[in-house]
Amino acid sequence: MSGFPLPPGSTIGLVGGGQLGRMSALAAARLGYKCHILTREPGSPATQVSAGVTISDYQEPTSLRAFAAAVDVISFEFENVSAEGLDLLASLKPVRPSPAILRTSQDRVVEKSFLNGAGVPTAPWMAVEDLDGLREAAGRIGLPAVLKTTRLGYDGKGQAMLRRSEDLPAAFAALAPKPLILEGFIDFAQEISVVVARGEDGSYSAFDTVENRHSNHILDVTLAPARIPESVDRQAQAIARRVADELALVGLLAVEMFVDSRGRVLVNEIAPRPHNSGHWTIDACPASQFELHIRSIAGLPLPPAVRHSDAVMKNLVGPEETALWPAILGAPGLIPHLYGKAEARSGRKMGHVTRLFPRGSLPGEFGIASALGPTAPRGDGAC
Numbered sequence: 001m002s003g004f005p006l007p008p009g010s011t012i013g014l015v016g017g018g019q020l021g022r023m024s025a026l027a028a029a030r031l032g033y034k035c036h037i038l039t040r041e042p043g044s045p046a047t048q049v050s051a052g053v054t055i056s057d058y059q060e061p062t063s064l065r066a067f068a069a070a071v072d073v074i075s076f077e078f079e080n081v082s083a084e085g086l087d088l089l090a091s092l093k094p095v096r097p098s099p100a101i102l103r104t105s106q107d108r109v110v111e112k113s114f115l116n117g118a119g120v121p122t123a124p125w126m127a128v129e130d131l132d133g134l135r136e137a138a139g140r141i142g143l144p145a146v147l148k149t150t151r152l153g154y155d156g157k158g159q160a161m162l163r164r165s166e167d168l169p170a171a172f173a174a175l176a177p178k179p180l181i182l183e184g185f186i187d188f189a190q191e192i193s194v195v196v197a198r199g200e201d202g203s204y205s206a207f208d209t210v211e212n213r214h215s216n217h218i219l220d221v222t223l224a225p226a227r228i229p230e231s232v233d234r235q236a237q238a239i240a241r242r243v244a245d246e247l248a249l250v251g252l253l254a255v256e257m258f259v260d261s262r263g264r265v266l267v268n269e270i271a272p273r274p275h276n277s278g279h280w281t282i283d284a285c286p287a288s289q290f291e292l293h294i295r296s297i298a299g300l301p302l303p304p305a306v307r308h309s310d311a312v313m314k315n316l317v318g319p320e321e322t323a324l325w326p327a328i329l330g331a332p333g334l335i336p337h338l339y340g341k342a343e344a345r346s347g348r349k350m351g352h353v354t355r356l357f358p359r360g361s362l363p364g365e366f367g368i369a370s371a372l373g374p375t376a377p378r379g380d381g382a383c
């Protein structure tokens with residue numbers, strides 16, 4: 001069968017078996033759909049709550065064909081699929097968001113070229129092929145700067161901070177695969193993000209702008225809404241809309257941004273999938289980012305992305321924070337989410353908790369720490 005809107009009982013194919021797929025599959029189930037997961041890892045979080053699973057490499061044509069044959073529409077929770085794999089899937093079933101959007105987000109040079117071409121500001125940047133190119137880029141952009149791989153980087157992996165010209169050779173040698181990208185260092189006042197959904201008919205829903213705090217390059221806490229001036233919020237929302245429209249998005253997209261010291265908003269990166277900074281929407285919104293993900297790819301109407309409560313979301317990362325689980329279950333007001341991962345390796349996102357507040361009463365710093373009870377951030381200042 002085919003055709004949108006997808007009738008209840010249809011099967012949604014999700015590439016990737018992690019927590020984003022798990023929470024999308026739970027939202028899909030509420031809307032009467034089944035999910036089928038393509039993943040390399042048997043028993044991964046999304047497979048535990050889904051009707052079907054294909055265990056395979058993301059490049060293997062026979063498995064990709066079998067996966068496509070089992071589903072009515074395909075989406076992603078994981079972006080590192082080869083271009084050939086994507087094209088094969090798209091030749092067999094509708095892929096939403098489109099392979100073109102996925103390609104744009106997979107490569108930082110393509111992504112930043114697209115953004116700047118659409119009039120969206122970013123940090124100054126230059127593509128870097130070799131050490132001479134890096135020296136030239138550092139000369140033009142200035143130091144400090146951040147050297148990154150163009151592909152396959154996440155949670156701060158695949159990047160190096162350059163403070164002095166002596167740092168260049170070692171950083172260039174250490175980062176792979178080449179080519180690289182050099183970005184000017186933004187001494188940001190805040191990191192914010194906006195999650196949006198867009199339908200095939202151009203319908204559009206955007207969640208409120210949120211503030212994100214990182215620890216060891218991994219998202220630690222999201223505050224919803226962001227505590228930003230209205231002018232900053234307007235820029236962030238306008239940028240998110242422009243990105244979604246320019247991409248002709250069908251699906252869900254997160255736009256991660258910096259607010260610089262002058263109150264200007266610059267895009268860091270885009271992710272055409274549910275995003276960690278949108279997890280608060282499960283508990284604080286009538287329709288979460290995961291429901292909007294499923295609705296947008298299934299061709300269902302998009303409800304407004306309204307928020308009935310303010311929220312603080314705290315990630316549970318690695319064995320230390322996973323060990324807090326019994327205390328979390330006993331802490332009044334903390335809404336627990338665990339992803340079903342077998343092993344709590346260091347730096348691995350194992351779950352999250354959300355705390356709700358009546359609209360307009362997000363507490364100050366001290367109140368946030370005390371509201372998170374046993375999971376209060378360590379406050380080590382590492383961003």
Ligand code: AMP
Nearest residue numbers: 123146154155156183184185186214383
């Ligand atoms: P990314 O992998 O690009 O999302 O970067 C991970 C984190 O590194 C961001 O959330 C920022 O905290 C920091 N970062 C990345 N790029 C820059 C930049 N150009 N200037 C300052 N901080 C950055």
